Amino acid sequence: MVSIERGQLVIQPASGKPVPPEWIAANRTGLCREALMAVGMDAFEYIGYSTGHYGKSRVAGVTLQFVSVLSGQSVYAVFNADLTRQRTTAAGKAGALLPKGQFRVGKRSHFYKFWLSTGLPFPRRLAAMHDYMGKLRSVVVTGSVTDDRFKVGSLAPVSLTAEQFRAAVLPDNIRTISGQAPDNSRTKVPDKETATAQESCGLQPNQTTGVANHGNKVIRMCGNKTLSNTPQETHRAPEDQSVDEWLSHYDSA
Known part of the structure; x- marks a missing residue:
């Protein structure tokens, strides 16, 4: 069974054995x-992210970059995020800019809701979300796009589902046709060959000839025995003769 669940393949x-991660x-x-x-x-597909301040108002945010699986088109989504320190620590004072690539989001933010929908694990602290961004590479997403930009809410x-995936990759009509083609071929070819063989050896007997004699004649004609009044150089097995040769030999017998 193959499906795409929460963006992941x-x-x-059927064997029940796990699929090697490298193969997937x-x-x-x-x-x-x-x-x-x-x-x-x-x-x-997700390909990366960046942080910065955007627009005339210089609003802080995080930008996720994606590429279309089908066309290769590049699109992006911008989420509001906090790029400053929440409290004073040994690494810096509250309000100071976070190191490049780091950001903070709240549980009411669009980014948090999007991440929650993927089923991916959260870091122990939301401030460490930047360490988990690579996990998005295993997720394919969809949404409303305008001018190469996702509407974040979409x-x-x-x-x-497995049923949709199976129907898409292996439609029922293709499976039926591919399964029936060999059957039709097997049915038609042997029947024609059998009919031809019977027509060659099953010519109507002379009604004035006895059953035993007729039977012997058919056996001789269908076998490899030579004909007494046929030149020696033309003595060949019936399967090696043309139709005209075979009928000629039959008539002369």
């Missing part, structure tokens, strides 16, 4: 792309 082998990492994008193309859905992980 999930494979449950190497094949995740290809499998997701095939299924998404079949159902007509685009999705985006950003959500992709979900595709």
